[in-house]
Amino acid sequence: MASAGIKTVILLSFVLAVGFLLVILSCALWANWLPLLVALTFVLAPLPNAVFARCGGDDFSAEYDGSGPVDLGRFITASVVVTGFALPLVLAHSEVITKGACAMSIAGGALVYGTIMAYSQTFKEGDSEFD
């Protein structure tokens, strides 16, 4: 488990680095630093879920996943993720950034977000086994 955890961490950090590389390249190649907002959006995306997750319920109401704050966190998370995909498309549509920068920033942002998701998913599983 420990070695697999270390391998997972190394792999995820490489993917994260590639994601940030893509986003920064999409900014630097065209000397237009607006796509950096995409990376910021995707980094902020899991934050509402993390903040509101504790507001859910205790162990006695674990199967009743229906409290307002948790729903609000999920709503905001979904909005922010869609924002991360929509922002470069909107910028590319109005020719503020080029299509290449749009594609690269979307791919990089998705890699960053996927890394964060996979990381939290992997280590949440590991924790809950010992609860």
Place this chain on the structure above:
Amino acid sequence: MALPRSHYDPRRVCINPFPGISLGKHRRTIGIYLAGGLFALANWTFLDAAVLSAHAHPPYTEPQIPPPVHVTFVDWLPGICSLLGMIVINLIDKDRVQGHEDFGDARAVWRARLFLFIGFALMAGGLAGSVTVLVLKYILHHYTEQYTYYGYANVSQNVALMLSAIVLWISQSVSTEYEYTLSI
């Protein structure tokens, strides 16, 4: 299917027959994520039109003609109406509207239904207003497709906002108590 028939009251104006959607155990979560995504999609559709309008340049063949129309505050109004309606709808306690009059008094149910009506009226007004703006501001002036896109984006923003509110409402009112009564 969705509601027990005993709760049906023929005096009510707004009957909300919740459809029984079975997406398994995570249907509430999926519905809320879907509603959030639709919400962001709606607003970005309109913001796309607004950004496009702000960066609009004259056609290259005749560079002296400025763009004939821009996105102004009138275009923002239907979206604001829909947004207010969505907030009003989601602030209402769902159990009050369904008319469980055994807790709370009957006046609370009446007031909750009134505010629900106001919320839905705001959303419908936003949708109707967006269609009005599309017809009066863009179609009747015979603009080219580049400019009527602003109006169509406005309409699709309001449609998606309404869909988002509906999905959010349905997914939040599919309660686990219903499963509980079924399983017993």
